[in-house]
Amino acid sequence: MRPGDWVIPADAGLGTWRTQAVFPEASLLQVPSDIPLLCAATLSVNPCTAYRMLADFESLAPGDSVIQNAANSGVGQAVIQITKATGIRTINVVRDRPDLPKLVERLKALGADHVITEDMLRKPEMKEIFKSIPKPRLALNCVGGKSTTEMLRHLQPKGTMVTYGGMAKQPVTVPVSAFIFRDVRLRGFWMTQWKKDHAHDKESLSSMMDTLCQLVQRGQLGAPACTTVPLEDFKEALVASTQPFTSSKQVLLL
Ligand SMILES: NC(=O)c1ccc[n+]([C@@H]2O[C@H](COP(=O)([O-])OP(=O)(O)OC[C@H]3O[C@@H](n4cnc5c(N)ncnc54)[C@H](OP(=O)(O)O)[C@@H]3O)[C@@H](O)[C@H]2O)c1
Known part of the structure; x- marks a missing residue:
């Protein structure tokens, strides 16, 4: 250096x-x-976490698909961009919100193939998506609770779900049928541990x-979408970082 x-x-x-x-x-x-x-x-x-989860759990090829929740998170945005660059298609789940079309547009501009709300995961319209792309072999879970259980339903048999975050502070509940009839694999990932290993x-x-x-x-x-904040205004950044639907990282400038 x-x-x-x-x-x-x-x-x-x-x-x-x-x-x-x-x-x-x-x-x-x-x-x-x-x-x-x-x-x-x-x-x-975040980009390193996205990269490792895409590389280390399933061997994905161009044309395969990945489903992820909290798709507008920092990790989610990196997943969208890395998959786009490698020809892998993404189904991106976000929470419903007043300005949903604006968020959908933003994620599609990053390279997202499909952007849906958590509620849509349960709807029959999901079948339409799988007419044009294969069911995902990899699911990336940042949320837990109902969002995760519903997302898991769309995973291919023998597919893998990797949990890396728990934003809903709810446990992951898996239907017994997903294990018996689809033999899904549940894994976890922590970047800090990967670096130690x-x-x-x-x-x-x-x-x-x-x-x-x-x-x-x-x-x-x-x-990722960022708001830069001078260090002396850190209190504002802290408040903003705890608000739902902000979709913007608070970056402190030292
Ligand atoms: N395991 C690892 O190695 C690793 C590495 C990096 C990050 N992480 C973890 O991954 C998570 C995301 O990190 P990040 O930096 O990407 O976060 P971020 O950019 O701050 O985004 C947080 C995301 O969580 C969503 N969210 C918040 N509360 C939610 C809820 N109750 N239900 C569903 N979605 C909710 C937000 O969506 P809205 O827009 O709807 O609020 C947003 O998409 C954090 O828990 C972080 O600790 C883990």
Whole structure:
């Protein structure tokens, strides 16, 4: 590394709440200095989580499909963009809201193939979607509760659901029939654990970061929808971050 290089912390929590620091080179990951600052600042958690969940649980090929809830979350937006770049189709579940068409438009502009509400998961119209794309082999669950149970119904037999978040603070309930007749696989993922497990496997980490940075450089992966807030206004950012339907990350500027 040389003066002027751009780096991000290799692990979560490193370097927060400060503008300058001295670290061993091994604690930092170099990123290209020609990518947008907000992309670099938000790269190490959500896009990496999306990338790993798409790569490590099912071997997906162009034309396959993935279903995910909380599709407008930071992770969800990265899933939409990474799948779009690799030819995988997505069914994206969001909560209903007053300005739903605006959100649908925004997610489709990112590359989402289908955007539906949680209520629609139970409707017969779902059949229409599966006329044009195959049933998903992978489901990404960020919510729990009813949303997850309904989403699971659409998974292919022997498909995998990966839980990485629990926004509804409700347990995941799985019908017995999903195990007996469809042999679904339920897995979990935690990026922090992946980094610990791969602490000596620098190649996996750098290959993931290279791929993500190339997607950014090609304009296929952007930062999530963000509101940038000067540090002194952190209280406003905290309030905004707890409101439903904001669909915007609060990024503090130090
Ligand atoms: N396991 C891991 O390695 C890993 C990595 C990254 C993130 N995460 C976790 O994943 C989750 C999302 O992270 P993020 O940074 O992507 O979040 P984010 O950008 O802040 O988005 C939060 C999402 O949750 C939705 N949501 C909130 N309450 C909900 C509810 N009761 N029912 C359904 N949806 C609800 C929001 O939708 P609305 O617009 O409808 O409010 C939004 O889509 C967090 O729990 C985070 O801790 C886990």
